[in-house]
Amino acid sequence: MKGSVRSDRAIRAAALWAQYVILGNLDIVGTLHLAAAFNTRTDSLSRDGSWEDVMEDDERNYGGTLRADTPFLNLYPEVLLHLVNPQRSIDSEEEFNLFFQESLCFINS
Secondary structure (H helix, E strand, C coil), X not given: CXXXXXXXXXXXXXXXXHHHHHHCCCCCCCCCCCCHHHCHHHHXXXXXXXXXXXXXXXXHHHCCCXXXXXXXXXXXXXXXXXXXXXXXXXXXXXXXXXXXXXXXHHHHC
């Protein structure tokens, strides 16, 4: 929202997100904090819940707003975590170019 990164530890994640937004031609027009009570779908998946758990929660709490054939996105978390690892430096042009190429491959995969 402010156009800045909170810390040096987040620079890789912020750069990857910016690249994703640009390549995806996304237009972010606003942000909204979502309280945990209203974030049950994402919380379920982040705590080893299944898509079936999300569908049951959706039916029970939201009246079945999700389509049964909603595609599931596999982000290959090992690659993503390697890309945004704050312990990997990005202090030189060479390191940035390597990060940029790796992130392009990830986004296009």
